């Protein structure tokens with residue numbers, strides 16, 4: 001995240017002697033991205049972060065593709081994904097390509113006996129149901145309904161849930177997830193026209209240094225495999241850190257909608273930028289105020305990108321029979337549009353309470369076996385009914 005942040009103790013100069021009370025040295029670690037060219041943080045550990053005790057057998061968590069090629073409007077009933085006790089086991093990839101994996105998860109239990117590191121992708125975890133704390137070496141981030149947790153690759157974390165009732169919509173991005181460049185000025189500050197600004201970004205807090213030795217299991221995901229590592233020191237042994245590379249949170253409820261006299265196009269809803277995809281937030285807002293405006297969206301041919309909508313809450317002006325947690329996927333190549341009657345119904349309406357997350361990937365998505373298992377097979381026909 002391009003805001004400088006620091007927590008805990010750090011030495012006055014980087015790469016200099018920094019001693020513990022017992023006279024030993026703290027262990028400095030540079031976490032850098034895109035080689036040494038992009039965002040980075042400097043972390044100071046009680047122990048070196050390299051003390052590997054044992055390596056377990058890696059196992060595959062590669063999504064199983066059920067439908068690689070298709071040309072059909074598709075819908076998934078997301079809340080039909082079954083809850084699972086374990087966080088990692090609960091994550092079910094549904095829509096995937098080489099740029100991103102979209103997963104749904106309903107984890108019941110907090111992570112207590114292991115830590116997780118995604119070494120292949122940045123994660124955006126949208127909290128649809130549930131509250132809890134994201135625990136990392138950088139500090140804690142409390143989360144609740146409507147939060148996007150942005151966790152850069154390489155961050156070791158644990159999810160602690162307050163209850164067993166949790167629903168997550170997760171994007172793994174194989175390129176970095178960033179704030180859109182057009183929202184930022186030349187110095188990286190979010191500009192006045194951006195729908196959110198630095199005040200809305202929640203950074204880690206409450207740094208607790210775990211000065212602990214023992215057996216610490218870290219499951220590391222890389223190239224579709226989970227590598228079980230056992231380290232000899234607690235991964236959250238940071239005495240301090242500073243920099244621009246760390247997990248952060250942003251609430252969809254803090255996204256300020258941009259509205260106009262006439263229908264505004266989807267880019268006004270953009271929230272994050274990924275490599276070959278964008279993520280947008282549709283939030284409650286006043287409708288278009290031209291006297292003859294049609295608030296419902298026009299029919300639309302997305303010529304070269306698929307469109308994924310994840311319905312969170314409220315009424316969906318352009319759809320009928322949509323339920324919370326439902327996903328619609330309108331593939332590139334055929335037009336989609338409002339359901340019959342919804343254009344007429346939208347005229348004269350002053351506001352919408354819709355809340356949804358949209359992802360537009362620029363390369364086609366494949367459906368996994370878990371996706372096919374929760375498919376509403378009649379969706380493609382719903383404009384004719």
Ligand SMILES: [Fe+2]
Nearest residue numbers: 300302307336
């Ligand atoms: Fe569209």
